[in-house]
Amino acid sequence: MRNSRILAVGHHLPARVVTNADLTAVMDTTDAWIQQRTGIRERHYSEGSTGAADMGAEAARQALQRAGLAAQDIDCIIFATLSPDVDMPASACLLQHRLGIGGMPAFDVRNQCSGFLYGLAIADKFIKTGTYDHVLLVGAEVHSTGIDLTTRGREVAVIFGDGAGAVVLGPETNAQRGILSTHLHAEGRFADKLWLECPASRLRPRLTEEMITGAEARMFPKMEGRYVFRHAVTRFPEVIREALDAHGLSPQDLSLLIPHQANLRISQLVAMGLELPEDKVFNNIDRYGNTTAGSIPIALYEALEAGRVHDGDLVCLAAFGAGFTWASALIRW
């Protein structure tokens, strides 16, 4: 059975930059507090009628161009997001529409911060079995239209930014190269520790005026930060070691770790736990905040541009977030 590999990467960040200082104009917070807690200095917000698929299409075009492929050459599209353009159908459908293509399967993966890696695992299997040759995987979010940009929502709102990344995957015949394995986990008993409750099909009715305007703010994401932090610093190293163990490798063998950009303090603790020097862990959260499903492909794009990934390097991608879900992928570049 053949392997898959990432042929090319693309990214897109909307033009508008929102600094911590900008946020202090709409909520009671400070640049120092945000930086100390999260490592974030600024993030990007989209404007106009931009949805996740619009940004995803920009990232996809760049990835396709770099892969030397036309949109029509794609056999399958996987779109990871928790902020879809419309409630239904999937953003993958709108992405097809933006790219002017149709016919190949296109679906959404809704696995929050781990969404990109769940999507990567699926893309990898479709290529491994020979079902598809080229899979387009996009991770994109428009958080800015769904966060509470007031003092009430500050703990969560300051973290998130908009952005998109895309990868094109294709076959790799060398069994020692490409995606070596993927590892996916979830623990639904913590589903309400980081969530956006409404609309909620389990309520009757699932959406009310009260949910939109009421004091409870049930249409904004909620987070129990301490819980998330504690689980993140346990699950990140665990799932990275799981990937390394599967191949008899150790953290010392890693050329680069690209963690989902959730919080700089989490990434630093993970690096410390694995005894990885700073130059082996990629971070760009200072400029983009948490772009959820978009964060890993955006970071991968920048790591490649910065010359931090070379042929033959061992690269680990890892994520933890809402669900809880967590995941890793080990790649021999």
Added chain:
Amino acid sequence: MSSAILGFGHHLPAEVDRVGVRRPIAIEAVGPSTLAVSAATQALERAQLTAAAVDFIIFATMTPDVTFPGAGCFFQHQMGCGTIGALDVRAQCAGFLFALAIADQFVRAGVYGSVLVAGAEVHSSGLDYSGHGAPIARLFGDGAGAALVGKGAGRSRIRNVVVHTDGRHHDRFWCEYPASRQHPVRMTIDNFRQGKHFPAIDVDAVRRFGVESLPAVIHESLHAADTKIEQVDRFIISHLLPEVSESAGKTLGISPARLTIPAARHGHLTAAALPVALSEDVASGQLGPGATVCLAASGAGYAWGAAVVTL
């Protein structure tokens, strides 16, 4: 290596009369994950497995319990499935076929031994049963189906799954709001008062596409599975409109006795339609071990597909 469906189950809430038609409707405040637990428990029993033996979960729905995280996470917790992965897939009416295709891939690649696939919906909490919305609302029902996908043995196997999407028609059958693309806020009181959070369907367009896509994708799947129409014991063809399933059956030359039309039984259950019908047809004796069944669906997205499975 090939994969097979080793067990299936379904759960339908009690029927309730709404706008002059009886539909399975979950009156109690539960989400699709809770409906799927009963279906999955049945599927595990039929496969003679326990929840501890499940390696991975795939949940297909368009009506998740909450906005995020996915319904699969809530389902995983209720099933007591430890820390195995729980994937949420969105492919609308064809969601179960997309989930089945992914399960088949993970098993064939040798990554997972058994994958629990659930298709479940609670539509009733998001429909407009008042005068204006009634013609659309009456088409849908609530329900859950599950299939346990594992390694194929003997004749029993998933012979083919084929799926397609054409997003250029995404606004023919959709629910527009909340819409993250609306700046600065994805859902306003005005959007709500205009009923933009209810599904809107261009019924004629969806009908035409169903009539065209279903026979074609069934031929495609049968061809890929190297199976002739006569070798299929039963066709389960899911569409929003029962007459479209019927039309597809006629085009293919299938006698009504060999055709199951899910929406004629319970209204449209979208991602749950196929696994519920499959489980019902086994329970009623219309399908048994060794039987070959062709599943097909076409709907919102547009997304459509077909599968040929020997039980």
